[in-house]
Amino acid sequence: MTDLPRDRPHLHIEGGGQSETYTSPRTVRQGLPPARARAAHAARLERAIGTALAEGRRRIAARETSIAEGEPGFYLEFDIPVAERAAVEGLENKPKAIELVAVRPPAEGDEMVTATVFVPERSADFFVKKIEAYRDEDTKKGRPKNQNLIARIEDVRLGAVRSLFTDSMELFPAGGRQTWWEVWLRDGRLATFQRVAARLSVALKEHAISFPERDVVIALADEATMARLIENSDAVAELRIAKDTPTLFQEMHPVEQADWARDLAGRVIPPSVLAPVVCLLDSGATQAHPLIAPGLDPVDQHAYDDAWGVGDSAYWNGHGTAMAGVALYGDLEAALANGGAVELGHGLETVKILPPAGQNDPDLYGAITALSIGKAEAKAPRRRRVFCMAVTSEVGLGRGRPSSWSAAVDQLCYGGGDRRRLMVLAAGNLRGDINAGEYPDRNDLEEAENPAQAWNPLVVGAYTDKITITQQDYAGWEALAPAGDLSPSSRTSGIWDRQWPIRPDVVFEGWNCAHDGVNPAVAIDDLQLLTTHYRPNRRLFQEFGDTSAASALGAHLAAGIMTARPELWPETVRGLVVHSAEWTPAMRARFEAAGSQQQKLAMLRRYGWGVPDLGRALLSASNDATLMVEDALLPFRKDGSTIKTRDMHLHQLPWPREELLALGEQDVELRVTLSYFIEPNPGERGWTRRHRYASHSLRFAVKRSLESLSAFRQRINKAALAEESGEARGSGGGDGWLLGTIRDRGSIHSDIWRGSAAALAERDAIGVFPISGWWKEKPGLQRWDRSVRYSLLISIRAPAAETDIYTAIANQIAVAVPISS
Known part of the structure; x- marks a missing residue:
């Protein structure tokens, strides 16, 4: 690319999308159920369900009247082939108050998926009648009645505590051991559960978190007591293990350079009182550090538990203070070496979410996160913030499945639809020794940690450019990761199921480690970042790394965007971070070696969209112009008793047509990024069709060169139909696009x-169109009429040209361009 200066602000358009009535065709389940000997299959299911119902009625009769509350009922557990898992939706029947409550994710190699439903006593014969009709009656087309459901059921039995457990069964607390359970409750039954728990002397944590169809509480019980809770109420939908205190790994080495610190402190210009801040949710911070004090007012330090105090602690090796130094200065080593003034464009807030010593009691980390954010916002409600959290947990990972913590993070970002928040999370680090022969395969196999499976935050992994070793103690040693490649400790989403988001979104410098070819690799000073130490009276600097350092760098860059463009939405700031990211030469070589889309997806799940750059995020050049569009659409509408897809948006682009035609066959590049937030609806019920996690999804498509707008609209409808029916097709595959359909994961594309x-x-046109979600498929929750905000970022690059594309676009923005057929 001709390296022309970036000296022009990105072009900004508010609105501009032309709404068009748009309805994607209804999804029709394709294929027939497996061929069966009808009578024999019905007879086998009748025997199984007869046994289950008899035991279920016995349990209802045995309810403890002094304890029981809620509608009497029981749970049935069904086995359905994994290939037919969409059939689990047919197990639910709202008129009969039969609710699908839990779907246990199948382990690798499992042939069956297990689904559990709650059946009230008044509807006990529902499935018996379904089976009898399958056995005896035909449809008008001559097929067995209820074939789509009954023929797909392999077995049925009465449910128990284990039927509702959706974590890995390896975590199930057997042997009568008391444990803290994460109890997911059916809608509107929180008070019922609390009363029954009190009668059984079951301890509950104070805080609950609520989602559209579930409340989640923490309860201390053994398996037998949990069974009594379930049998004496109609409240429980799902059980998981309460996640333990997150573990942080960092190797920190002191660097005594007090004279440099005093010099830098004398050159720092503090941020304005109106400046945005990075709010760190961590172990607190040492505000008295001479390099932290200019950016952190003591009144902006808080703690989840006020008794903890707000300062940092030795137990966490001063992790919060280390994060603060990176979040405030970015590359602290460069700031120290620079002899000029250092102007801080943003400040800091800290909320201590980790105790000063020991561990938190098991609790809902979603509630801890929400209450901690609330403390910062209560103190300065109008302040613009980037929340940054490098605290992660390896407990309860499930190949990308949401947890209560990650769903709470999504809910905090969505903010009820009217208070969006930008959060930056760390992807998490490998644990234990790192061996040279395992890199990078081990990184691809160890998945990003909780709560990085959230859709709405910016999730940051680590790469490294640090390969130079000068320390005499390590003469002859080599850096493990090549320059520009993945940091040796960074986790990925390589093993996640395909429907879950790309993690990380982007990568920032983390660290590298050194090895001698024989022993495990080790962290050394040369290959880490420099940051502030939590005990400045002893030493002022320390080494820092991993995805903690990378996430702090990500928050630093996001705050830089907020400082320069305070009017932008959180969705837009997140989008600009991703849009500005580029793969390093080492990463590009991996992509170029990928021979299939699946292999490209594996690289995307390792590196995300690459390494962001603040200059690219904020400024255009004459031959590299970026257009920022912020708009909103109404994705759904009510038509009688059903919800249908409503609007798509067509954006006529202010293209520099004459300039592009003059360039002729010269190579150019178009980059498009779509960013939006979803409202989560967690609960392990398979996330298929009606039980999707996301409220909605959006997609973008770009009109092709020889395509009319009418044909473009038809292509969008076909793409939506393909995605609704689960086909691996979409609106952007092939046709010169690098990623195509693999880009359509999560809520940023x-x-x-x-x-x-x-x-x-x-x-010269881009369509933004909705894909179904639970807002559409669950009309009873009354979300179908909500508006959806989105940010659309479009860049044109003419790398070999010095043509002024930017000015040509700017001249057209003020001119309304009608969209026609």
Whole structure:
């Protein structure tokens, strides 16, 4: 690329999308159930359900009247082939108050998926009648009645505590051992559960978190007591293990450079009182450090538990103070070496969410996160913030499945639809020794940690450019990771199920480690970042690394965008971080070696969209112009008793048509990023169709060179139908796009098209359209009429040209361009 200066602000458009009535075709389940000997299959299921119902009625009769509350009923557990898992939806029947409450994710190699439903006593014969009709009656087309459901059921039995347990069964607390359970409750039954728990002397944690169809509490019980809770109420939907205190790993080495610190402190210009802040949710911070004090007012330090105090602690090796130094200065080593003034564009807040010693009692970390954020916001409610949390847990990982913590983070970002928040999370680190022969395969196999499976925050992994070893103690040793490649400790989403988000979104510098070819790799000073030490009276600097340091760098950059462009939405700031990211040469080589889309997806799940850059995030060049669009659409509408897809948006782009045509066959690049937040609806029920996790999804498609707008609309509808029916097709595959359909994971999508300038001149429209979610599929929850905000970022690069594309676009923005057929 001709390296022209970035000296022009990105172009900004508020609105501009033309709404068009749009309804994706209804999904029709394809294929027939497995062929069966009808009578024999019905007879086997009748025997199984007869046994289950008899035991269920016995349990209802044995309810403890002094304890019981809620509608009498029982749980039935069904086995359905994994290939037919969409059939679990047919187990639910709202008129009969039969609710699908839990779907246990199948382990690798499992042939069956297990689904559990709550059946009230008044509807006990529902499935018996379904089976009898399957056995004896035909439809008008001559097929067994209820075939789509009954033929897919392999077995049925009465449910128990284990039927509702959706974590790995390896975590199940057997042997009568008391444990803290994460109890997911059916809608509207929190008070019922609390009363029954009190009658059984079951300890409950104070805080609960609420989602659209579930409340989640923490309860201390053994398996037998939990069984009594379940049998004497109609409240429990799902059980998981309460997650333990998150573990933080960091190798820190002191660097005594007090004279440098005093010099830098004398050159620091503190941030304005109106400046945005990075709010760190961590172990507190040492505000008295001479390099922290200019950016952190003592009144902006808080603690989840006021009794903890707000300062940092030795137990966590001063992790919060180390995060503060990176979040405030970014590359502290560069700031120390620079002889000029250092102006702080943003400040800090800290909320101590880790105790000064020992561990938190098991609790809902979603509630801890929410209450901690609330403390900071109560003190300064109008302040613009980037929340940053590098605290993670390896307990309860499930190949990308949401947890109560990650769902709470999504809910905090969504903010009820009217108070969006930008959060930056760490992807988490490998634990134990790192061996040279395992890199990077081990990174691909160890999944990003809780709560990084959240959709709405920016999740940051680590890469490294640090390869130079000068320490004499390590003469002859080598850096483990090549320059520009993944940091040796960074986790990925390589093993996640395909429907879950790409994690990490982006990567920042973390650290590298050194090895001698024989022993496990070790952290050394040369290959880490420099940051502030929590005990400045003893030493002022320490080494720092891993995804903790990378997430602090990510928050630093996001705050830099907020400082420069305070009017932008959180969705837009997140989008700009991703949109500005590029793969390093080492990463690009891996992508270029990928021979299939699946292999490209594996690389995307390792590196995200690459390494962001503040200059690219904020400024355009004459031959590299970025357009920022912030808009909102109504994705759904009510039509009688059903909810249908409502609007799509067509954006006519202010394309520099003449300039592009003049460039002819020269290579150009188009990059598009779509960023939006979803409202979560967690609860392990398979996340298929009606039980999706996301409230909605959006997709983008770009008009092709020789495509009319009418044909473009038809293509979008076909793409939506394909995605609704679960086909691996979409609106952007092939046709010069680097990623195509693999970009469509989570709630941020970015892709790059490369081709001739003449071809790009005709690609002058972008469609943003909705894909179904639980807002549409659950009309009773009354979310169908909500508006959806989105940010659309579009860049044109003409790397070999000095043509002024930027000015040509700017001249057209004020001119309304009608959209026609």
